[in-house]
Amino acid sequence: MAIAIALIVLALGSVLFHFLSPWYFTPIASNWGAIDTTITITFWVTGVVFVAVSLFMAWSVIRYRHREGGRAAYQPESKRLEWWLLVLTAAGVAAMLAPGLLVWAEVIKVPNDAQVVEAVAQQWHWSYRLPGKDGKLGTVHSRFVTDQNPFGMNPADPNGRDDVLLASPELRLPLGKPVKLLLRSKDVLHNFSVAQLRVKMDLVPGLVTYSWFTPTRTGSFDLLCEELCGVGHFAMRGRLVVEEPAVHQAWLDRQPTFAQASTRLAGDAAAGKAAYATCAACHGANGGEGNVALNAPKLSGQGAWYLQRQLHLFKQGARGTHEKDVYGKLMAPMAATLVDEGAVANVAAYIASLPDTRVATTIKGDADSGRRRYATCAACHGADGGGIAATNAPRLKGMSDWYMATQLKNFRDGVRGHHAQDIYGGQMALIAGMLGDDAAVGDVLAHINGLPARNGEPR
Structure with missing residues (x-):
């Protein structure tokens, strides 16, 4: 009798939980209400069978x-x-399969007037490519992929000259216009998923898959990779912003094209030398001294692309605004002295030209324990700690360990990486969360300090 009562309670409890549970579908923001209908039908069919079998x-x-x-x-x-x-x-x-087949017929039939947008995935980052005024995307190939050409754009294809390349994980789309997503992976299997839009499709290396939808309301929606793609899978997040067409067009007009980015002059180190005088007061005349008291790290030896990104974050207010980020607040007005993108590029070019110098290590810890923890970090920053531009991860080996200790704690404690525009900072906050205490931070840095120097680095 007890077993019979348990079966009845299980069946009725499951039904009540389904209808009374606060966890249900997110409000839909696209044209795919038919997908919700097919799921509801599946719930009813399986639910009736489950209750009937349990009661029987x-x-x-x-x-x-x-x-x-x-x-x-x-x-x-x-x-x-x-x-x-x-x-x-x-x-x-x-009853379960027939509606799904009808919806799938709609999924694979893209409207002729759909705007084509390419989403590119790599461990652990999203980037996007939009067609320019000609409405066509240029061709791409893996043999063209470099740090300077991460999309693998074919420089000989005229259709790609006006393509808009977005290295940010944030994609903006106009309201009410159908969009065809071309999905491409540069490394392993990923998945493009936006719950509110009911969009979910795998990105398979060597193939170009696709999906389509029409945004039906404005807003900002989380983009997730829902395919296990490596140790940093949980941090692979993006954002899809739907806005009014006029606002979207104004934003699109401000984005540089592939041709403009290709012809953009590299920073002028000579011009950047004068601007660096302000930076030298804290970071040292040669960029390799740093200043512990001011939490100003060594800069020489760091990649120019990373230095530019950090300066832009401070200029835009994405860094140095948190009430507990005392040193970040000092850096923000310094970055503001660089009036435009050219000035930022010039300073970064000058710093990159400075000779790399060896700095003393100050952090002690269990390097063996740190080695195991660093396996997650190595996926982005490299096993040798040299940094990888493709994963937007800076060099760690040979840099100021006391500065890295401060920033790891800031990321872990929410002082850094909290701003909506600081996408990579948000990823770092998730990764730093695995360091439960200061001892764990010290262990990781002890391992980094013990990594062998690469060719050209001071020993």
Whole structure:
């Protein structure tokens, strides 16, 4: 009897939990209401079967429970029962599959007026490519991929000259216009998923998959990779922003094209030398001294692309605004003295031209324990700590360990990486969360300090 009661409670409790639970579909923000309908039908079919089977088992337990002197009747087969099971099962399966097939026919039939947008995935980052005024995307190939050409754009294809390349994980789209997503992976299997849009499609290396949707309301929606793609999978997040068409067009007009980015002059180190005088007061005349008291790290030896990004973050207010980021607040007005992108590029070029110098290590810890923890960091920053531009991860080996200790704690404690525009900082905050205490931070840095120097680095 207890088993029968448990089965009845399980069936009724599951039904009540389904209808009363606060966890349900996110409000839809696209044209794919049909996907919700197919899921609802599946819930009803499987729910009815689950309740019916549970109650039947409870009835059977009660009806055929052991009785003194009772005997079971042997019935090897029942064609009538088998026909009923066959018909009901077929009807249930058809009720679940048929709507899905109809929706899938819509999923693969993209409207002719859909705007084409390419989403490119790599461990652990999203980037996007939009067509220019010609409405066509240029061709790409893996052999063209470099740090300077991360999309692999074909420089000989005129259709790609006006393509808009977005290295940010944030994609903006206009409201009410259908969008065809071309999905491409540069390394491993990923998945493009936006719950509110009901969009979910794998990105397969060597293939270009696709999906489409029409945004039906403005807002900002989380973009997730829902395919395990490595140790940093949980930090692979992006954002999809839907805005009014006029606002979107104004934003799009401000984005540089591939041709403009290709012809953009590199920073002028000679011009950057004068601007660096302000920086030298804290970071040192040669960029390799640093200043512990001002939390100003060594700069020489760091990549120019990373220095430019950090300066832009301070200029835009994405860094140095948190009330507890005392040293960041000092850096923000310094970055503001660089009036435009050219000035930022010039200073970064000058710093990159400075000779790399060796700095003393100050952090002690268990390097062996740090080695195990660093396996996650190595996926982005490299096993040798040299940094990888493709994963937007700076050099760690040979840099100021006391500065890295401060920033790891800031990321871990929410002082850094909290700003909506600081996408990479948000990723670092998630990664730094694995360092539960200051001892763990010291262990990781002790391992980094012990990494062998690469060619050209001071020993």
